Amino acid sequence: MKKRKPPRSKKEPASLTYEVEETEQLLPFLLKVMDNRSRNSVKSILTRGQVSVDDHIETKHNFMLNKGSTVRILKNKAAIQQDVFVGMSIMYEDDDIIVIEKESGLLSIATEKERKHTALHQLMHYVKQQHPANRVYVVHRLDKDTSGVMMFAKNERVKRKLQNNWKDIVKERTYVALVEGQVAKEKGYIVSWLKESATRKMYSSRVKNDGQRAATRYRVLQTNNRYSLLELQLETGRKNQIRVHMEELGHPVVGDKRYGSKGRSVIGRLGLHAKILSFYHPVTNKLMLFRSDVPNAFFQKTK
Template structure:
């Protein structure tokens, strides 16, 4: 395995098939097993472009493993699994990695974007807070915005459709698309098992519209640019399943394979009018390299 330092991280290239914990034990042979396990649990390890915490996660030759140094993870400025793209007195915009929760769940309270940003703003003033404006699924990466004041959150949520001028995603889906460009319109509902689905009946659920365009494709995969007209829960994932081209790695919504070993969904662009200044802001996060489709 090769090894290089990059600022606050150590970067390794996997040379042979193994599992994540044994690999880390080998490259960090000066540390105890518990110390290595805690580095994993704290979300300091990234495989290619997603955080990975599973001890038995299978590694293959050519993958890149990045380990955030302890000092950097403990250091006040360190944010695990995300980076800040923009910040002012009212809002904070981040680029979230796949594998990081947006907000707390019953099982996980602290290893979330919301909790980390709350800690981050409270270093300046203990009274500071962070408010959730919208969410990205845990396994979706990309641009996400939070508010720093409750009234700003309310302004953004109440006028979300008028405030946001562009929400663009990159989606890696299975198979070749029938059309190079198109849209899906349906009424989305939630089942008793919390699975979202398109109702066959008009006006039965929340109306959802998804526009898509093929950027790259071969017979196995298509990389799509997706623009949302509405922002329903799991909307892209449901609509891609409806088209017969489920998002790669999305077992919940019909995917049969996961070559990139993460969900093939990334929020590339968020453009909106600033809630207090009225200025039009546009933020972009590059499409993950693992999404790029090789033409044949």
């Protein structure tokens, strides 16, 4: 593996970056590049979410690395600093809201299995360092394996205003999806009524108004005979909306086995990214727009 030279700086870099030279599993790779550490120490670094492969956090020991991939290891010292986050970064903050850029692999909020390794937990810890009474409130969510722009409220009043007036406040929610197969129509508009099964999987009802209305517009950015790159705009923000609509279109999102994808993900993650979030500030009413760069791997598969 090639170790990339860190930028010239008097400060020690907070992370180490390596380029993968041959296909192999992640844990053996880490054991080689961190040969001064014990096996348990390396496994702990991996489990804590301090390792990123290309543009996403990876915690699986047997994750397969591809030649040319980039592995970044956040050092322990950097990981525990108050101003360093794992799997996310702050794009904007004021007295009322925080906008973050989330990596694939990081939960938005806690689950029964994972309480601490979430965006909400990290932000809560961050604001409490400023004042113990400070809090952060969830406004909307991104799936664990979806990357991109996400917003939180810093007080309950703003949270209620955002959630109660979401359709009026949010001007644009644009996603980019890498899907399986060659999408024939250059543009499309999908409308259905979503319901949730007993296993918590979303599906479309064939009966009008039998469920929550979901509307998605899409256009093809790039395509070949194996994959297509789509830009999608949400008119509604239902749970798993894009994933359900892509499965119904016959072109499931890459890596989305729950909604129709077959085989291993060619990019090592779910092919879904929240590219743009534009909204009127809930207090100042100023129009704001935040953009997150689409991962290069999405483009490479549709060249």
